[in-house]
Amino acid sequence: MKKMTTLLITFVLLFGTVGAASAALPEYGEEWQNAPANSPTVSFTDLPPTHWAYKYIAEMVNRKVIDGYPDKKFRPDNTITRAEFAKIMLTASGIQAKKVNYSSFSDIPVTNWASPFVEAVKDYMSGYRTASGEYIFNPASPALREDITVALVKLKGYDMSRLPDHSTIQAMFKDYDGISESAKDYVAIAVENGLVSGFPDETFRPQATVTRAEATVMLWRAFQF
Template identity: 30%
Template sequence: MASTPKSFRDIQNQWARLFVESLANEGVITGFPNRTFRPDTSVTRAEFAVILTKTFTKLKKKRDYIRFIDVAAHHWAAKAIQTAYAIGFLNGFLNDRFFPDSRISRLEVLLTLVKGLDLALKVKPEKLATLQEIYHDTNLIPDSAITQVAIATSAGLVASYPNTKLLKPNIPATRADVAVSVYQALFFMGEVQKIPSDYLVVPPQPQTELEHASL
């Protein structure tokens, strides 16, 4: 049986506590039988698929499901993986593999949300200051992902603990990381209330023509 939010005994002083509790109240994420949430544990692709399908229940199918040879019909997350693929979030790899037990990176979480929610149609990254002004480790972001990271940042999906100047794109995303980014996606969509946090990345606002003139 999953723990209730208030009984998570390992998040009381955790930076993402309010986000975790909010999503747990909605049944999007759950804890463990020993009344813990394990916020610093990394997340697998299968686990992320489950979170996505529990969160974005209103999204319509975009494509037919392709059977992955490493996701058996009796796999505990098979249905969620099929749905997450069909609604346009998670992709597979060569040779029809999904790698359900692989750890998903912080970058992959952001790219998945940007893609699945079609944020490129809703956010204009050119209005965002260069990523070098926001993150000190932009050299770790693949060139092919720069625009999507800019979109995710502009949409408010990025949180980074304890230093918001470090994106840390290639390390495995923790359960806390995923909870915050998913919650922020819901906030961007207008479905939840704002939760203040010192660890949400707030991009600098572009200067107006009047501000430029006064320099």
């Protein structure tokens, strides 16, 4: 009888804990919801107040995290590059850009406009090692969803010393296998902490490019937690 009682208590504790953790997970598409209740007004000719990301963009523009272009357009649907995301991520976090007389990446000379921003984010946005041994950043390449997710998790300093549970994201996302092995721990942590949630069709779209509007929303959400 005592053994049965112990097993029952263990069962309740185990599944009670699992249920509590699952309840805290974001709903599909949640990362594109919960817009700021109040936001300042911005005037971009291509960004009407009815745009799905208007309130997020208005708030981030007001915080001077991101800006439009001299022709008074915001271009919300333009794909954001890795260099551009490095810049707005730094601005959002308050980290100072680093102007240096050397470059950590062979494809970004120190005279490049992006050099100070890329040097400052190199601990958060990984570069790539080419077959010839060069270390590159690919500044003009589109920022991918998994790129941004990894960068935000690193920037926010979540504890990566424990082993994140992949079973949740494996069950949540039909395209789990498309997430790079090196990114899976970070995606799991990001989902667990409500930074990202995937899409209503149960995909994460790890290799999808990100628009300026989407990047702005992801940054806004990251700094609400």
